[in-house]
Amino acid sequence: MFQSVVTNSPLRVSIVGAGATDVELAAELSRLLEVASSYGDPSLRSRLNLTVYESAPRVLAAFPPAVSESSEEQLRHIGFTVRTGTRVTAAEPDGLRLGDGSQQAADLMVWAAGVKAPDFLGKLDGIESNRSNPIIVRPTLQTQDDDTLFALGDCPTLTLAGKEHPLAPTAQVATQQARHLAKYLPAWLDGGSLPDFAFHDFGALVSLSDYNAFGTLGQFGVFRGGFIKGRFAQLSHAMLYRQHQHALHGFRKAMTLWTAERIKGFVQPKIRLS
Numbered sequence: 001m002f003q004s005v006v007t008n009s010p011l012r013v014s015i016v017g018a019g020a021t022d023v024e025l026a027a028e029l030s031r032l033l034e035v036a037s038s039y040g041d042p043s044l045r046s047r048l049n050l051t052v053y054e055s056a057p058r059v060l061a062a063f064p065p066a067v068s069e070s071s072e073e074q075l076r077h078i079g080f081t082v083r084t085g086t087r088v089t090a091a092e093p094d095g096l097r098l099g100d101g102s103q104q105a106a107d108l109m110v111w112a113a114g115v116k117a118p119d120f121l122g123k124l125d126g127i128e129s130n131r132s133n134p135i136i137v138r139p140t141l142q143t144q145d146d147d148t149l150f151a152l153g154d155c156p157t158l159t160l161a162g163k164e165h166p167l168a169p170t171a172q173v174a175t176q177q178a179r180h181l182a183k184y185l186p187a188w189l190d191g192g193s194l195p196d197f198a199f200h201d202f203g204a205l206v207s208l209s210d211y212n213a214f215g216t217l218g219q220f221g222v223f224r225g226g227f228i229k230g231r232f233a234q235l236s237h238a239m240l241y242r243q244h245q246h247a248l249h250g251f252r253k254a255m256t257l258w259t260a261e262r263i264k265g266f267v268q269p270k271i272r273l274s
Helices: 002-007 020-039 065-078 119-123 171-189 230-249 251-267
Strands: 011-016 048-054 081-084 088-092 095-098 103-105 108-111 204-208 212-216 227-229
Touching: 011 020, 011 095, 020 048, 020 065, 020 204, 065 081, 065 204, 065 212, 065 227, 204 230, 212 230, 227 230, 230 251
Parallel strands: 011 048, 011 108, 048 081
Antiparallel strands: 088 095, 095 103, 204 212, 212 227
């Protein structure tokens, strides 16, 4: 960014992957440059040339189609290029190498195209993994060949009965798996049974900085599967983050963190200048 300011040149950014992390990063980067433009370089944001590459047919492939389509439309409205169905094979010094052999120049490259575990996992006894090396587990979250090995969160892959695709590696899934084991593992250690894990879909949210937010309400509650957007979705996303802080730190520390953030928002610049 500083090079773009000094040389008055375009800032070419390429993001590989279009999951929640990628699209939220793209929107935040755009918003950052909009704020930075008010510090002496009004044309800085207009020089941002950002492209998102995704090998799947749509962005946010793990999200419901309504969220995916709305998010892609918002990214294009901001001024970004979204290239779905495009495979990136390598990151080189001057840009990205695509599956068709062409090169796309970039000054800044961000690679966030999914989760891949270390190769050694698939070579350990009692552990079975697939191509990306996540551990294949049974519905009890135990590995295929060893009842004493458990995996949860981003680490395993689990396809529930009646589903075509494995559970997405999201915080919602990881939290529910952790609660499941915390509830039933002590009794299992004493010789009791271990029930299968059941996932409850409470919806999905993605926030595109101050521009917009989109989400669905999941399969529980009054408005099952309802689509939300705009300010209500942004507030829901913020509340979800505060709920995470509360679960992690407890009520008192979570409130302290929220208060500190509010104070910093009033007394500090919107971006770091050093």
